[in-house]
Amino acid sequence: MAVVVELRELSKWYGEVMGLNNVTASIPSGITGLLGQNGAGKTTLLALATGQLRPSRGEIRVFGERPWNNTALLSRIGYCPEGDSFWSGLTGREFVRMLARLSGMKRRQADRAAEWAIEQVGMTEHMGRRIAEYSRGMRQRTKIAQALVHDPELLILDEPLSGTDPVVRADLINLFKRMAEEGKTVIVSSHVLHEVAAMTENILLIDHGQLVADGNIHEVRSLLEGQRQRIAIGTPAGRKLATLLAPKEYIISLAIQEDGGLLLHTSDPERLQQELPRILLDNDIPCSEMASPDDNIRAVFGYLTRRPQ
Amino acid sequence: MNSDQGDTLVATSPPGRWPPWSTLVRFAVRQTLRSRRAVLVYLLLALPPVVGIITVHAADISDARTSAQIYWGLTLAMMLTASLPLAAMLSCGPLVSNEVSDGTLVYLLTRRLSRQSVLLAKFLGAVFSLVAVSVLSQALLVVTFAFGRYGLTGAERGAALVGGFAIVAVGAVVFAAVFNVISMIFRKPLAVGVGFLIVTEWIFLTLPVGIRRLTVGYHLRSLLNGITDSPILRSMLAERAGDGLWSAGASGGILVAIVAGALTTSAIIMMWREFTQAREEER
Numbered sequence: 001m002a003v004v005v006e007l008r009e010l011s012k013w014y015g016e017v018m019g020l021n022n023v024t025a026s027i028p029s030g031i032t033g034l035l036g037q038n039g040a041g042k043t044t045l046l047a048l049a050t051g052q053l054r055p056s057r058g059e060i061r062v063f064g065e066r067p068w069n070n071t072a073l074l075s076r077i078g079y080c081p082e083g084d085s086f087w088s089g090l091t092g093r094e095f096v097r098m099l100a101r102l103s104g105m106k107r108r109q110a111d112r113a114a115e116w117a118i119e120q121v122g123m124t125e126h127m128g129r130r131i132a133e134y135s136r137g138m139r140q141r142t143k144i145a146q147a148l149v150h151d152p153e154l155l156i157l158d159e160p161l162s163g164t165d166p167v168v169r170a171d172l173i174n175l176f177k178r179m180a181e182e183g184k185t186v187i188v189s190s191h192v193l194h195e196v197a198a199m200t201e202n203i204l205l206i207d208h209g210q211l212v213a214d215g216n217i218h219e220v221r222s223l224l225e226g227q228r229q230r231i232a233i234g235t236p237a238g239r240k241l242a243t244l245l246a247p248k249e250y251i252i253s254l255a256i257q258e259d260g261g262l263l264l265h266t267s268d269p270e271r272l273q274q275e276l277p278r279i280l281l282d283n284d285i286p287c288s289e290m291a292s293p294d295d296n297i298r299a300v301f302g303y304l305t306r307r308p309q
Numbered sequence: 310m311n312s313d314q315g316d317t318l319v320a321t322s323p324p325g326r327w328p329p330w331s332t333l334v335r336f337a338v339r340q341t342l343r344s345r346r347a348v349l350v351y352l353l354l355a356l357p358p359v360v361g362i363i364t365v366h367a368a369d370i371s372d373a374r375t376s377a378q379i380y381w382g383l384t385l386a387m388m389l390t391a392s393l394p395l396a397a398m399l400s401c402g403p404l405v406s407n408e409v410s411d412g413t414l415v416y417l418l419t420r421r422l423s424r425q426s427v428l429l430a431k432f433l434g435a436v437f438s439l440v441a442v443s444v445l446s447q448a449l450l451v452v453t454f455a456f457g458r459y460g461l462t463g464a465e466r467g468a469a470l471v472g473g474f475a476i477v478a479v480g481a482v483v484f485a486a487v488f489n490v491i492s493m494i495f496r497k498p499l500a501v502g503v504g505f506l507i508v509t510e511w512i513f514l515t516l517p518v519g520i521r522r523l524t525v526g527y528h529l530r531s532l533l534n535g536i537t538d539s540p541i542l543r544s545m546l547a548e549r550a551g552d553g554l555w556s557a558g559a560s561g562g563i564l565v566a567i568v569a570g571a572l573t574t575s576a577i578i579m580m581w582r583e584f585t586q587a588r589e590e591e592r
Contacts (some may be wrong), residue, residue, distance in 0.1 A: 014588030043590055050419050053587060071421045079419040085412035087336075089343060101332040102420040146416065 004029050004154055004185040005049055009058035012044050019044035021209040022058070027187060031180045033196030033217065034189040036206035042189040043082060045206065046156050049187070050079045062154065075103060078152035080143045082159045082189075086131045092118060092142045093127040096149050103150035110149075117149040118142075122171055135288065136163035144172065154185045161195050165234075165287040166276040173198050192292045193217075194229075194269040228252050228265045231272065234289035238262035241285055248275075329421050330430040337434020341400050342442075350396045354442050357387045358449035365453055373462045377469070377541040380454040380461065384447070384473055385545070389480055389529055390510060393443055397484035398491075398502040401435040405575060406492040409582045428576050432489060439481045447477045465539055472537030480529050483564050486571035487525060493578040525567065531560035 005027035012019040020041045036042045047053045048060050051067035051074060060066070065073050086095060096117055100110035118127045121141040131139060140163050147155060155176075161169050176186050176199055190196050196203060197217050205213035235241055238261050242254045250268035257263055266272050269292070280287050341347065361383055370376055405428055408414040417427045451473055455466050491505060492498040509524045527550075534546050535557020546554060555563070 014584060017588050019587070039590070044587065047587060052415065052418055052583070069423065071423055074419055075421050077419065079415070081412070081415045083412040083415070085415075087340070087413055098332065098336060099416055099420065102329040102417065102422065104329055104421055 002029055003027070004063060005187070006061045007045075007058070008060075010045075010048065010055055010060050011057040012041075012048060012053060013056045018209045020048070020206075023206075023209075023211045024058075025204055025211055025214055027185070027204070028202070029180075029183065029185045030202065031176060031186045031188065031200035033200050033203040034187055034206065035191070035193065035196055035203050036189075037191055040191075040206045041209040042191075042206055043158055044209075046079070046158050046187070046189060049156060050074070050077055075150060076153045078147035078150065078155045080147040080155075080157045080160050082162075084136070084139060084163075086139065086142075088132065089130065091128055091130050092123055092134070092138075092145075095131060095142060096127075096145045099146040100149040105150065113149045113151070114145075117145040120148055120175055121145045122168065137165055137168055137289065140164055141168065141172070152184070155179060155187070157186065157188045159189055159191070161190065161192075162291075163289060165280075166273065166290045167280060167287070169195075169273070169290065170277045194273055194292075197270055198273055228267055229269045229292065231264050231266060231269060232257075232289075232291045233262045233264070233276075233287060234259075234291075235262060235285055235287045236260045237285045240283065241279070244279055244283060248272075330426045333417065333422065333427065333430035334434040334437070337404060337431045338438050340404065341435045341438035344400070346399045350400045350439075351442065353392045353396045353399075354446040356392050357383050358446055358453055360387060361450050361453040365457070370459045372459055373465065374541060376454045376457075376459055376461055377465045377539070378545065380450065380469055380473075381539070381542045381545055383450060384476070385530065388443075388447065388450070388477060389526055390514070392446070393477065393480050394484045394488075394506050394510060394525075396443065397439055397481060398488040398499070398506070400439055401432070401485035402488035402492040402498055402502060404435045404492075405431050405489060405579065406498065406582075409493075409579060409586070412586075414579075414583070424579060425576060428572065428579060432485065432572065435489075436482050436485045439485055440478050443477045443481050444474055447473045465541065468537045468539035468542065472533055472539065472542070475536060476529055476533045479532065479564065480525070483525050483529070483568055486568040486575075490571040490575045490578070493575045493582070523563075525564070528555065528560040528564050531555040532557050532564065535560070 003026045007023050007025045007027075010023045011021050023041075023045070034042050034045065044053065048055055049062055049067060051070055054068045062073060063076060067073055067077075090098070093114060097110050097114040100113045100117075101107070105113060115124075115127075118124055121144050123138065123141050123145060126134065126138060131142060134142065140160065144157065144160055147157065157176075160176075161172060164172065176188065180186050180200075186199075188196065188199060201217045203214065203217045204211060233241065238256045241262050242256060242264075245251050245262075245264065246254060250266050250271050252265040252267055255263045264272075273290075276290070279285070361380070364379055364383075365376075368375075368379070370379070408417065408427070408431070414427070418424065422430075451466075451469050455461050455469065460466075461469055487505075488498070488502055491502050495501040510526045513524050514526060530546055530550065531554045534543060534554050537543075
């Protein structure tokens with residue numbers, strides 16, 4: 001596979017704070033997961049790839065070009081930031097359309113592109129509402145739509161699934177997979193292992209600014225075998241959902257939260273992620289969010305870096 | 310442009326070549342005119358013509374000279390000293406710095422826009438809005454004093470029109486640049502901005518006649534003195550500043566330098582704030 005992003009001894013320091021330290025890696029086309037705990041250096045790496053930061057040392061090349069001060073290259077890249085920031089007063093449609101215009105599209109072209117991108121993330125019926133009225137998951141989808149709107153060859157997504165419910169999560173994962181099948185390159189950062197595992201086998205694992213592993217996710221997952229994981233599901237019908245999940249062999253324990261939500265332990269989070277959307281849809285159970293309070297990636301780093309986590 | 314054909318994504322044409330910064334200028338105009346602070350800005354800029362209308366009806370104006378004196382008095386003491394700088398502080402100051410602190414700058418910098426073009430486009434949009442509203446306010450002031458039994462005479466009317474519009478437009482640009490850089494540097498830009506106004510534009514103006522001052526308001530007065538052919542205005546300025554006024558050329562140059570310096574400083578601070586923000590995220 002062709003190399004799309006190439007890092008050579010790449011470092012970024014913020015004064016005394018190290019963002020990234022001497023990272024050498026290649027990211028091919030298809031989907032690559034960028035795994036690491038909060039503050040590991042993921043966002044720094046993505047900011048370097050999108051030309052927001054200049055390397056302190058080493059080199060980063062995207063499609064063979066340096067991204068810093070290279071605005072022409074940016075029309076080939078779509079970026080979804082982690083931060084939950086929007087301009088106030090805009091509707092979803094206006095937000096995506098304006099960013100299409102800022103990508104160099106004319107008015108009508110931008111209108112069509114915005115409609116298309118919003119449809120891809122399943123937000124068509126909400127695009128006339130103000131973003132301030134959106135749920136976290138809807139805002140997340142709107143951010144992904146603006147990254148797609150100019151049809152980039154490389155999509156860089158910083159924690160794109162955070163705050164989304166299991167049904168939307170499954171839809172977005174399918175969208176990313178479909179884009180990869182169309183020949184685009186997708187880089188997804190996450191601190192949740194099973195999220196990335198549902199999308200790709202190719203990962204880069206970053207810890208304290210350093211690359212600690214790169215390659216196949218199965219090797220990393222094998223380190224986690226036998227470990228149970230906590231999952232929180234935001235729903236007003238936690239009791240009903242608990243009844244449906246209780247017979248599953250991969251569910252270890254279930255607890256109803258004060259807000260009606262469900263907190264469970266599972267031995268197989270990927271299987272839960274695959275089956276949960278169908279269970280929710282078939283039983284008409286609303287769900288606002290699915291999150292992993294346990295940073296299971298910490299355990300992996302414990303193995304890889306021999307550091308107590 | 311993309312189209313969706315069943316389950317397949319198809320790129321049918323690449324993004325066009327329309328200059329993206331023009332979109333950003335229009336967006337900045339919209340942000341300035343529709344923000345919550347805009348109402349306050351409109352009220353501040355409505356103050357000089359409202360006071361003018363009240364004065365015309367309440368005061369015993371018996372000749373055109375008195376009309377001209379009140380007109381220039383309101384332009385200098387109210388518009389240039391209070392309404393315009395305060396409006397610039399509220400509307401233009403936070404426009405770029407908010408992009409950095411709110412985290413929305415990333416959307417702009419990952420498009421086909423350089424930092425410089427983001428800064429300039431947002432500044433131009435904000436200034437365009439401020440100039441439009443303040444020139445409209447000045448026009449109402451001119452209309453208030455230009456007509457009626459003891460309205461401005463032909464020559465004074467022309468001077469009031471050209472001089473008033475020009476100085477308000479130039480003042481809007483310079484104050485916008487100054488408050489833009491104050492917003493970029495300080496965490497409490499409103500407090501610092503008001504402090505700056507009180508010290509440099511209000512207290513310094515009370516210095517004795519004949520002393521040259523390096524304030525924006527003082528250079529605006531020097532410029533106005535040089536470009537306006539109004540004996541009444543000149544005698545008013547001479548009375549307040551004596552021979553301390555600068556030449557129009559020197560003041561114009563200094564005002565251009567203030568704008569250029571403020572924008573360059575803003576660009577540097579913008580990069581520094583991005584850097585420190587990224588550092589905080591990685592801590």
